[in-house]
Amino acid sequence: MKIKGYYWAIITAAVLVVLAIFIVPLMTGGDDNSNSGSPHSADQQASYESIDYKPVVETYQSLIQENPNDSFVLDSFGNFYMQSGQYKEAKDQYEKAAALNPNNPSFFAGTGEAYSMLGMLDLANREIDKGLALDPGNQTLMVLKGNVLANQNKRDEAKTWWKKAYDLNPSTRIGAMAGQLLQGQAAGSSTDSSGSSNPHATGEIPLE
Secondary structure, three states: OOOOHHHHHHHHHHHHHHHHHHHOHHHOOOOOOOOOOOOOOHHHHHHHHOOOOHHHHHHHHHHHHHOOOOHHHHHHHHHHHHHOOOHHHHHHHHHHHHHHOOOOHHHHHHHHHHHHHOOOHHHHHHHHHHHHHHOOOOHHHHHHHHHHHHHOOOHHHHHHHHHHHHHHOOOOHHHHHHHHHHHHHHOOOOOOOOOOOOHHHHOOOOOO
16 A cells, blocks of 8 residues: 555654654763663753754644644644643644544544643543443553543552453553553552553554
């Protein structure tokens, strides 16, 4: 199948993001990170925060203008906004994608995660439940559901969802992530499950 030309533009934009996030900070010097929880030095972190995402945003905006009904483009734009910490903007793109294609659970995973990062947990649950109604056996949605419940201090319910995800297939990366969350729960860990491990937004784990 021939890939549409503007999809290549999205791939190029994604590469630019990766270069900006992972390569540029490493080229800015500074290696004293012994007193920080970050893998980067203070100088590197400052460089990361100063990254200009405008060219990538403009690329996506141009793609959407040319293809306003393409949910793939909208979802990809939402993923970019999630990766760069712009959660409201991410939510808006995911909602547009879901409106165009309400049968894709991935879009509801993204919307739910964005709402979670905005602290709107009831709305996050609502969107994740929409995705689970479409795909009850989706590991990503199960983990996200557990994360939101954990942030609502519903630890037992959260554990139930993480266990479902783990039992479904512990050999996948999302299954391993669920196992780690269960271990943290068993150890009484105060693990932040607000969304830092979001597999949908970071691209670490593809929606299954």
